[in-house]
Amino acid sequence: MSDDFLINLVLATLALPIILMVAFLVILLREQMAKKGIYIEILGLTSLIVSATLLAMWAWVAMAPGGEASGLIRAGVGWTHQFEIWKDKFSLDVHIDALSLYFILLANIVAFAAAWIVAFPRRGEPFKDSAFFYCCLNGFYFSMLMVPILDNLIGLWIAIEFTTLFSALVVGFYYTPSAWEAAWKYLIITSAGIGLALLGTMFLAHAIKDPSSIQGLPDSVMNWTKLLENHNKLEQSFVELSFLFILVGYGTKAGLAPMHTWLPDGHGEAPAAVSALLSGVLLKLALYAILRFSILTNASLDSKEFTSNILLGAGVFSLLIAAPLILKRNRFKRVLAYHSVEHMGIICFGLGIGTPLALAGALLHTLNHAVTKSLMFLAYGNVISRYKSFIGPSIGKNEGGGGKYPTGALRKDEDDADKHITGILRIMPWTASLLLLGGFALVGAPPFGIFVSELMILLGAMQPPIMGTLASPTGLPDWAILLAVAIFMLTTTLIFFGLTRHLSEHLLGEPPKDLKKELMNIKDKLFWFFFEFGPLLFLGVFVVAGVLLVAWLGLINQCVAVLQRMG
């Protein structure tokens, strides 16, 4: 795989979603355009083709056997390229190593499934014929892909900031009071977090003792690769302070407790495809940013103890907060959102433990959770579409009220909306089967991927205290690690019962009286299979195939090597 191929692929990855976004924007602004719906459908299909192509290309990069660029990625050094925007003054610096490749693949897998499910929405779906929705979705896709590609840490911050903007605009898309309340809360809390992350990045900039000694174009001073090469030229106390601000800042976006309060509202109220992207991808990209800073911090301090302890503490705290909230009776999408807090806690737990097995388990868990949670949100989104006539006016477009202070849709119904969603197994057996599969996978039941990754994390955590085969980077005494492991096992067990109970309430039982299994003709069946069930099946394959580690182990091992870099 040549340099040119990667350059063109990066350009395509950044340019194509922008082009689609602009196309949708043009349609949005031309309100009186004839045959608007058809153009939106064509562009929706184009978005699907673009995301499929990018996924295939990046998957090929991961599997490509030879070539200089491929060799650099595999060797842990990474492939770096400068796109010169302003000669000798400003360039866009790109860095692809195993870790960024892993997250690019993760983002593309979920984005492809999301693009697939919104490509041809059902009649009556609020975002059907909405150029605004697709414009924001493509903007969201573009900004998500920028995060793992850019080398510059300030560019990374800008990319994450844009994900906040685009995602907030679509969280409230259903135009109900609760949707916009959720969007507002999401925006306020994540903007506060992002501000702290920027302060953290400023502290890191101040940590550079002598910028003139960092070689390269002047604007590459804040490049991650340059900072890592020159880690011994960073003032350690500022690096530590920077990491603390970064963890709180990006941790807010990653859904770590106690900054997670936006998560159940944001994920619960958004359209299903958006919830899948938020939970499956955005949380992981915020974690990616934390990982980049943790590698730098470890190199600068010449020790992993500081970051390991903090990540372990954040992980354990998130697990403790999420467990009771999942057990509580709640709307199913909110339960799934609290699950995301739990799983982010599990990932941080693994990263904090820091042994190679735990790191590999944490990275594998990142992917497993992304695909499983996305499957659950998309499948449940299909269920809601089917049941919506029994849920009430809260789902669907709200035109806004009249009068001096319009009050919008009926609010009280929303609280009880979910209790009408029962007997899914009878009404939608295929979708229910995938929901069941995803549910078992999510609670860590064997033989699914999440079980495997959790087991790897547990075994990795046991290595220092029990097996004595390896010292934990945390530097904590054995009893502390065992206590953390006990909390991990207790919370994951409790959560098993919580989600199982919630899921059974919806899957089993009698469906609403007048709701019958849909009778579909051949054309409807084909449409359903390809555009509603197809994306779920695609994700379902990953949920099951997560067991087959062979395809991922090589890449994960390379990612672990990147995480353990000390310079």
Place this chain on the structure above:
Amino acid sequence: MSLQDWTGWDWQSLLDRSAQLLEFLLLLTALRITLTSSIDGIINTYRGQSLILAAVTALNAGIELKKKNSFGPEAQLVILVIAVLPLLLAILAKPLLLRATRSAASSPKGKQPMMFLLRLPFRDSNFREAKQVWRDASEQSVRVRALDAVAFIAIVALAAYVATWFNSKPGGKSIRLIGLTVSLSLHFVGLYIMTSKRDLISQTVGLLVMDHGLYLGLVNIVTVPVPAIFFAVALFCYTAITFVILYVMVPQVRFVEGTIDLNKVARDSALKG
């Protein structure tokens, strides 16, 4: 006789002390925003804060000029961005927030609310109605001023502690203690305002106060020219997003919720648990 002969200070010291005085005024404006319950008062104080911030940036530019006898195009760009952005917010914040409050009027039937809201005008006699909404919300607001004052003092004390710690480290001496204290204070006070105020407009002002903390942070923390440019670009993007929030999101929330009173929204909310 030179300035030094008159006052005992040289130009650099004078500029330095002036900057410190203005930074202290920034803190006072933040205190006023925290304690006051009148929405109009909060916004007007915020505008004053923006103007003071622009002046602080200009003074810092003067200090830089005096130190090095020139500042390169990079520093000029940073100063331009950091001085101009608060000025823009000072001018546009109030009309945008009045416009957002006014968005309560229903959209014509069949029109997408988003497109209707994007085209809401600025200049409008209905701004009187919006101001009445603000007055009503202010009258209903119950503030425990003592609690707000204690929270403010605690935040400033914490910021001062962090700034002192920072200043005590090698490499930290180049940062002005008061500047960093005020920057961190504004950021956290903005966060407190967002969480403690219960109307949409005041929460938005809290977000804008946080932005001021970041602008001041750039001026005080990042002492190297080149990353400063990138941070200026980042803050420009952040401000652009703030304008989108003011222009699109706030009217949207106001339109759908039908009120700026977030207590009422919370009482009626289905988002419990």
